[in-house]
Amino acid sequence: MAAEHPAYPVGLRLTGRRVVVLGGGQVAQRRLPALIAAGADIHLISPTATPSVEAMADGGELTWTKRPYADGDLADAWYALIATGDHTANEAASAEAERHRVWCVRSDDADAATAWTPATGRSEGVTVAVLTTSAAGRDPRHTAAVRDAIVEGLRDGTLVAPHHRTRATGVSLVGGGPGDPDLITVRGRRLLAEADVVIADRLGPRDLLDELPPHVEVIDAAKIPYGRFMAQEAINNALIEHAKQGKAVVRLKGGDPYVFGRGMEEAIALEAEGVPYTVVPGISSSISVPGAAGIPVTHRGVAHEFTVVSGHVAPDDERSLVDWPALAKLRGTLVVLMGVDKIGRIAETLIAHGRSAGTPVALIQEGTTAAQRRVDATLETVEEAVRTHEVRPPAVIVIGDVVTVGPRPAA
Missing domain, CATH: 3.40.1010.10 (Tetrapyrrole methylase, N-terminal domain)
Known part of the structure; x- marks a missing residue:
């Protein structure tokens, strides 16, 4: 019979306490990480398990008994998750949980359970748990959507909860x-x-x-x-x-x-x-801007490494700390930041020390913004391309065969 009253929300402190999980399928795979994070002493009882659940057992995060449920398995448990594909076994386990007064979640029949799993999310020390008010009105997708909206608002700052204790400055x-x-x-x-x-x-x-x-x-x-x-x-x-x-x-x-x-x-x-x-940390323009312009900085069979250098001083400038002759000998991708006005001398130096004059070059100006644009050239033509197309900072310069491996993304 469906509960007539709303569920009473409570946070379970399961650290070191016995939790029994029956069934090693997809439901267990989704629920186990939170139980592991809670520090529970987890005992999985199931003849089989998904590869992910098996990996948790192999890693010592839980104890796995490889057999079906048997009466007595819930003895001394504080909490039970019943998620097998055998309805008869689930009914028997649920009855045992009732006898031992163990809070029990049922994946196959929420109305028969004594506990429900809320849609849960976390943000900076705050746990958000959302439950529907009654079994009759349960809508897991709506509950999850409410949870996501709250957590996203807390994370991105659009939902601001004032601090009532001293805030760290x-x-x-x-x-x-x-x-x-x-x-x-x-x-x-x-x-x-x-x-x-x-x-x-x-x-x-x-x-x-x-x-x-x-x-x-x-x-x-x-x-x-x-x-x-x-x-x-x-x-x-x-x-x-x-x-x-x-x-x-x-x-x-x-x-x-x-x-x-x-x-x-x-x-x-x-x-x-x-x-x-x-x-x-932030997403560096050295990899994100080329990616937004359709250029992978590495690609199987083309480039097994990429190097990011500053071009704010020219190769012949005594302040430069870059070993440009060594870079010219590398076969991978070279990403130059802050180098638009020095690209001519950079290209000359790379060619002089062995890099092919026909090496593809892409200049991506104002990458990832609405004003993004890409100009393609080669080491031999890049200086002229900068002048002709009036490329201005900020721009990321990509040098290497990865420039030509893929299609450009739609504008």
């Missing part, structure tokens, strides 16, 4: 990704939503700044007055100053903070001043 060095605001990480987006101050780079995902609440102070890093300080020193001081005022500060960068982003310089400065900080 400090600096978050956040990689904003290659430009498309949808390509920032979930954690990065949430930290933006919780920030008091955002110090943003020119190449950060600018559209995200429009979503910030009105009280958030947004500072353009390029416009920080630096007087006797170098620009980077001025940025470091701005981060330290705001953080020491008790504010949550986000340093929003394009790409990844540690890929030509000076993130470590900022981290060292913060550490020296005792300012707590966290690093949120």
Whole structure:
């Protein structure tokens, strides 16, 4: 008989407690990871199991008894998941659970169960569990959709729950990704939503700044007055100053903070001043922009390695730390960042040291954004192509046979 009252929600603390799972099929495969994460002492009873469940047993995450259910299997259990394909066995196990007062979930008959599994999601220490109000009205797809909407809102900052305890302050060095605001990480987006101050780079995902609440102070890093300080020193001081005022500060960068982003310089400065900080990696433009333009940086039978270098100084510049002659001898893909205005001398150097003049080259300007465009050339023609097509930074340059292996994605 269907329950007439709504289920009473409760969180079970199963660490070290015996949990019995009957059946090793798809239902168990979906439910076991959460039970493992809860620290339960899991006993699986089933003659067979899916490869994934078998791997959990082989890895010592649960104990597997390879036989069908038998009366007495639920003795001393705190919780049971009944998910076999044998309805008679399920009925018997459910009856045993009732006798032993073991909370029991039934995959084949929710109405006969004493517990239901909620649609569950997690975000930064908060667990969201959604249940329908009664057995008669159970709609798992709707329940899961509600769960997803709440969790997504918490993760991306569109659903903001105020903190009623002291919030941790400090600096978050956040990689904003290659430009498309949808390509920032979930954690990065949430930290933006919780920030008091955002110090943003020119190449950060600018559209995200429009979503910030009105009280958030947004500072353009390029416009920080630096007087006797170098620009980077001025940025470091701005981060330290705001953080020491008790504010949550986000340093929003394009790409990844540690890929030509000076993130470590900022981290060292913060550490020296005792300012707590966290690093949120971002999707680097070195791989994401070529991918968005239809170019894999590696491809079976074509390139088994790729190298990312900075082209902000020319090969003949004494400040360059790049071994360009060695790069010319590699057979894989070369990705050059910040190299549009130096590409002529880069190409000449690569050719002079053995790279074929006919090596394909692609220049992807403003990758992943609405303004993205791709210009193809070769090492021999790339300098002229930059002039003819007026390629401007920011642009990612890909050098190698991977440029021609696949079709271009639809615009």
